[in-house]
Amino acid sequence: MNAQIALILGQDGITNGAVYALLALSILLVFTVTRVLFIPQGEFVAFGALTMAALQAGTPTRLVWVLAGFAVAEFVADAIALRRRTGKLRVRVRMWLKLVYPFALAALLYTLPLASLPMLVRALLALAILVPIGPQIYRLFFQPIASASTLVLLIVSIAVHLALVGLGLLVFGAEGARTEAFSDVTFPIGPVNISSQAICVVVVSLLLIVVLYGFFERSMYGKALRAAAFNRLGARLMGISPIFAGKATFFLAAVIGTVSGILIAPITTIYFDSGFLISLKGFVGSIIGGLVSYPVAAAGALLVGLIEAFSAFWASAYKDIIVFTLIIPVLVWRSLKSHHVEEEDEE
């Protein structure tokens, strides 16, 4: 172990840690606003990477049909809910738009010369396919049971995760994928070559964190979400719709997950089921933050990335064990430090 190796490992750890940090923030956000432990977070990472790979190969991904399927289900669910509420069978313009969107997107995908598009456009297309699935998942699976206990929400979350992994196998196949790097440029810093991809990951992660911070601190919607996270009933009394809050957080979670996927796709081989382990490490980060503190969660996720990199060097066979064992002292320290709070009964 010399300075050079330490530097390379540090760089590797920070690159991975930045992605874990994004996921940790997203898991934390979803949990505080909706009390759902969002296990399918990882699927957005894997699907984001695989969609990018598919677009790069010039094939319109079949994932768009999953999106369409969800859209139809959402349309039906909305129509039924509307009928129950108003007693009339009427369809609103917004519902039509949501129904038409995936088919328009599919038409676009099947006509565009995907392989020759610039990287940024492909990334935007991947986002356009994946991000609406976030709110759809909330609408279909979590909105009807929004007031159930955390345990029920967790069970549904696991079910959604398993279903999505199965869909992933169906849509993307069992082969892994890896995309081209954004650029091949490397920057020599001291004895170490830093790849532009690694810099890109860190910069985009930081940027996203700053934007999220601005969104929650400055904008009205962000404040509304924070209010919903802080006190659901109080926020509702102030006119903040819990349905809106739920959909908005799932939207953000989908954005964060997909961006993470697009970022790491050139660094590593992603399979349809790779997402779970990646988000699990983000989850360890958010546990370190006690599922309340954003800065601690981000720092914890970064720590996970670093520990992972160094333990891979020293004891590669025990790498994951070391990372996940990290939770135990953290939990012990947390439970000693904070006083015990009974889970409040909602509504």
Added chain:
Amino acid sequence: MHSKTVTLAAAAVLATFCALPAWAQMKVGVVTSSTGPTALVGIPQKNSIPLLPKKIGDIDVQYIALDDASDPTASVTAFKKLISEENVDAIIGPSGSPNAMGVLQFVAEAGVPMLAPVGTAAVVLPMNDQKKWVFKTTQNDDIIARALVDHMAKTGIKTVGFIGLNDPYGENWYKVFSGLAKDKGIKIIANERYMRTDSSVTGQSLKILAARPDAVLIAAPGGASVLPEATLYDQGYKGKFYQTHGAALPDFLKLGGKKVEGTILAASLMLVLPEIPDSNPSKKVASDYIAAYQKLHGSRPATFGANVYDAGLLLEKAVPIAEKAGKPGTKEFRTALRDALEQTKELVGTQGVYNMSPDDHSGFDDRGRELITVKDGKWKLVK
């Protein structure tokens, strides 16, 4: 008169049904991991089931396919179900090595021959009372490893860095390879492990890089074999790369690109079929299989599918012999089937020639592998 026709028809139908059991029928269970983490292996295997022989002699063969979702517990459930409910005469599968280890005791208890298309030699070695019911349709690790070690010795490689998956596949490879390497005076100076789902192997490859081996051997099945090689390449490692037969997939070329150029591996002749001389008996069998598979599914099969197809060839040869001892569905038939499988001699399969013996239930020899390299993004035979 009308009712008379009806009665006649009914009688005819009844007669047909009653006649059914008179035709001999044999049931074969097939358990694959067509979903879950091992799906890459399981899907071509599941797709090969329609290509298995439907009729052996005058016995109709019925295949009952189950998916174990890559979960060893589910494999055990599937096997128990096949044995107790379906009364199968043989089972082909499962896809994964840990899954196969888990079902050993149950096939042995029930006395059902199992044809395992799995990678690890641990299912047939060392031979014991349980494993004598298992026949493995893949090359043992040591046949592949010997080819690699011979190539290393010939090209003057003295030190090797090893990186393998943290599972039975990687462990068994290390065991087999380190033994053979020692005999040839090749030193293993780095030994690392990683997981299939790892997003980075920087730490492990740095350690290998620091040890400065002449060559690196990567032991992992499927696309996971690319990551360490690509990482080492990016870090500027200039030595030779060796891969196991686990890397022998189109995926390896697709994911690796120019970074895996020049890699040496020993694997089935299926990869370099056009270059194989016609004198090789497996060439015809393999070409037939690939053509049939392509016709049915529109894509070329991975070698994993061929391992299931070979199981069908083994059965085709053994069933007529076993039939003399008893009817399908009886214990006598199954025991005779096992004995007949063990007697298989010079059976040409898709990947080599089988010569089973009481000690060797895999039966491959040096005809079961070819030394292959990657040149211009394609598999090429090492001349």
